Amino acid sequence: DGGITQSPKYLFRKEGQNVTLSCEQNLNHDAMYWYRQDPGQGLRLIYYSQIVNDFQKGDIAEGYSVSREKKESFPLTVTSAQKNPTAFYLCASNGGQGKTYQPQHFGDGTRLSIL
Amino acid sequence: AQKVTQAQTEISVVEKEDVTLDCVYETRDTTYYLFWYKQPPSGELVFLIRRNSFDEQNEISGRYSWNFQKSTSSFNFTITASQVVDSAVYFCALSDLNTDKLIFGTGTRLQVFP
Numbered sequence: 001d002g003g004i005t006q007s008p009k010y011l012f013r014k015e016g017q018n019v020t021l022s023c024e025q026n027l028n029h030d031a032m033y034w035y036r037q038d039p040g041q042g043l044r045l046i047y048y049s050q051i052v053n054d055f056q057k058g059d060i061a062e063g064y065s066v067s068r069e070k071k072e073s074f075p076l077t078v079t080s081a082q083k084n085p086t087a088f089y090l091c092a093s094n095g096g097q098g099k100t101y102q103p104q105h106f107g108d109g110t111r112l113s114i115l
Numbered sequence: 116a117q118k119v120t121q122a123q124t125e126i127s128v129v130e131k132e133d134v135t136l137d138c139v140y141e142t143r144d145t146t147y148y149l150f151w152y153k154q155p156p157s158g159e160l161v162f163l164i165r166r167n168s169f170d171e172q173n174e175i176s177g178r179y180s181w182n183f184q185k186s187t188s189s190f191n192f193t194i195t196a197s198q199v200v201d202s203a204v205y206f207c208a209l210s211d212l213n214t215d216k217l218i219f220g221t222g223t224r225l226q227v228f229p
Contacts, residue, residue, distance in 0.1 A: 031215070040124070042206065042219040043160075050215060058216070088158065100210040101148045101167065104217060106160040 002027045006091050006107035012115045013078065013085060021076045021110045023091035030096025032074035033104065036060060037088040046089075049074055050096050078112065086114050117142050119209050121220035128197050129228050136192040136223045138207030144168075148210040149190045150217070151181065155203045166190060197227045 004025045013019045025032065031050045035043040045058030049068040063082025068074050074093075078085045088111050092104040118141040128134045140149065151163040164174060166183050174181045178195045194201055207220045 033217075040221070042119075042221040045216060048216070090158075090160065092160075098212075098215070100212050100215045100217065101165070103150060103162040103165055104160075105162070106152075109158040111158075 004091055004093055004105055004107035006089075006110050008110060009108065011110055011112045013112060014115050016080045018077055018079050019112070021078070021089055021091075021112070023074045023076065023107060024072055025074075025091075025093045025105075026072060027093055027105060028071075029093035029105070030071070031094050031099070032068065033092040034058070034064075034066065034074070034076045035090045035092065037090060037109075043090065046076065085112055087112060117144075117209055117211050117218045119207050119218050119220035121205075121207055121223050123223045124221070125224040125226070127226045127228065130198060131196050132227075133193060133195050134197050134225065134227075136194075136205050136207075136225065138190045138192065138220060140188050140190065140207070140209045142188075142209060142211075144212060146212060148212075149183065150208040150210070151190075151192050152206045152208065153203045154206065154222070160206065163192075194225075197225075199227050199229055201225060202227045 007022045033048040034046040044060050046064050047066040049055035052071050065077045090109045091107045094102040094104045120139045147168045149166045152160040154160050180193045182191045204222045204224045206222045209218045
């Protein structure tokens with residue numbers, strides 16, 4: 001079945017540590033997105049990529065980094081510069097540039113907590 | 116600026132009641148798309164419906180119906196005869212065709228009690 005796989009489901013970060021969240025899709029989608037969700041809040045866009053080897057900052061990119069070396073993969077690194085990383089992280093994908101009319105497909109999310 | 120407002124933070128109903136979730140949007144674009152997503156307790160967002168700005172026809176899918184009114188910039192979602200399985204957070208979203216971004220509302224948590 002086609003879909004988006006996020007791993008791990010739960011992740012714990014120590015102070016000063018970088019952690020990487022995985023997102024893989026087999027939907028042949030060009031565009032991929034990372035969102036952060038805090039309790040009682042909507043989804044806020046961290047980074048997005050409309051094509052391989054290219055990505056743009058979203059609304060809350062500080063303290064995060066991404067790469068898009070393969071069409072299927074869009075990993076998110078939460079760096080030690082992100083002082084409040086505890087949140088639920090969702091990865092999504094859709095057709096790509098100029099195709100915002102297409103619904104985004106979402107993964108099951110990764111819940112990140114601070115130790 | 117593009118904006119989506121879901122004024123209802125949380126709604127509680129008893130099973131079999133009808134419930135309407137409100138969504139009001141702001142945009143200067145003439146062409147845009149509106150979406151509803153459901154987020155069950157498991158966490159993933161499930162796509163429910165998309166509506167483009169040129170199609171104001173209401174849509175019904177089983178117990179779900181959507182009312183799109185451009186005159187009031189609203190895209191409301193009604194669940195008829197609610198069930199416990201409808202308990203979730205529901206998000207309304209607006210496409211920004213200039214930036215290829217999706218603008219989400221803050222969501223409405225629906226709790227349906229047996």
